[in-house]
Amino acid sequence: MxxxxxxxxxxxxxxxxxxxxxxxxxxxxxxxxxxxxxxxxxxxxxxxxxxxxxxxxxxxxxxxxxxxxxxxxxxxxxxxxxxxxxxxxxxxxxxxxxxxxxGDKGTDDVEDSAALLPVDYSGNDILAVAKRRQGQNLFRQAVFSAYQSRCCITDIADSRLLIASHIKPWQEDKENRLNPRNGLCLSSLADRAFDQGMISLSDHCEIMVSSALKAQSHNKHIKDMFCANEGLRIRMPEKFLPEAEFLAWHRENLFLG
Structure with missing residues (x-):
């Protein structure tokens, strides 16, 4: 051989x-x-x-x-x-x-298509329909392994609380939906904050906190999880570095400033 x-x-x-x-x-x-x-x-x-x-x-x-x-x-x-x-x-x-x-199909992220079914308010179980996004499972695995299954902002390491988040959202850039360099491993709360533009990252992957979030710094959880980390560099991935172009797009289009 x-x-x-x-x-x-x-x-x-x-x-x-x-x-x-x-x-x-x-x-x-x-x-x-x-x-x-x-x-x-x-x-x-x-x-x-x-x-x-x-x-x-x-x-x-x-x-x-x-x-x-x-x-x-x-x-x-x-x-x-x-x-x-x-x-x-x-x-x-x-x-x-x-x-x-x-011979392994793995666990795939799915896109819910239940809206195609008749509305049922009875509380009875109904059949849900799901559409698989091809390549999404490998994207998730690539992002998780790059960050060693840890949130790059909060350092949370329980995979049940982690998401392979897109820097440039799925609907905004068809060509980079499955690009691992368009991904960050984030906890559910950090992912939500990032998607809503309440936090962002500099070109050097330093954490940026919006004024809207700083206004809530009296909340201990907000302060400890986000405000106290402002200006610090995220936990960097060991492969698939975040693309500066995507980070710039997020700052310019989503970040609340």
């Missing part, structure tokens, strides 16, 4: 694994890596090595002094470049291929 060339399809699957795992999990002993290696008819060490080649292309990794493994191939660079330039197209494809390989 030493001379077995990697294909573009295989690299897409490995990129899906990269989205799911933290940098510290890129080891041949990791269960997901072992499962993928078995199905690709490769060794776990070769898959782990390819993952660290991909990591060497991620500016979020290299900017912190970590290098991954040098020697990324021309095809590695092409796949990374294609993915980075067009996540809206590639995220659903990568998610589908990884799920097909593993």
């Amino acid at each position: 030493a001379g077995k060339q990697w294909t573009e399809d295989e690299l897409m699957i490995v990129l899906g694994v990269y989205c799911r795992l933290t940098f510290g999990q890129l080891s041949q002993t990791n269960r997901l890596i072992r499962d993928v290696a078995e199905r690709l008819d490769r060794t776990p060490s070769s898959v782990a090595m390819k993952l660290t080649n991909i990591a060497s292309l991620d500016p979020a990794i290299t900017s912190t002094g970590r290098k991954g493994l040098p020697g990324a191939s021309a095809l590695d660079r092409k796949v990374w470049s294609d993915f980075s330039a067009n996540t809206e197209t590639w995220m659903p494809i990568i998610e589908h291929r990884l799920e097909a390989l593993l």
Whole structure:
């Protein structure tokens, strides 16, 4: 297998694994890596090595002094470049291929379509209809793993209280709906505050607090969670750095100032 060339399809699957795992999990002993290696008819060490080649292309990794493994191939660079330039197209494809390989559909975020059903005020159970957003589950996994499943503002680490929040809202930018660099891992309350423009981030990811929220600083929870953190840098992701263009859009269009 030493001379077995990697294909573009295989690299897409490995990129899906990269989205799911933290940098510290890129080891041949990791269960997901072992499962993928078995199905690709490769060794776990070769898959782990390819993952660290991909990591060497991620500016979020290299900017912190970590290098991954040098020697990324021309095809590695092409796949990374294609993915980075067009996540809206590639995220659903990568998610589908990884799920097909593993036989695992995962837990998907859904879009409720119950409004299409007749209104029933009786309180009886009714059948709900849901539409799956392709690629949304992998987007969520990529954002969570980038921030090690911690809110980047409050440091809350219970995944039941966390959301893969969009910097530039879903409805505002079709091309970057699934871009991990358009995502922040936030607690439910921080996500709501961010969506409402009550907080924002500078280009250097420093927390900005609106005057509307500062006016409520007499509330201990508001003060401790937001006002006391003004000017501090968020917990930075270990991959998929927030895109400055999206942060600027949020400040200019949503932030209350």
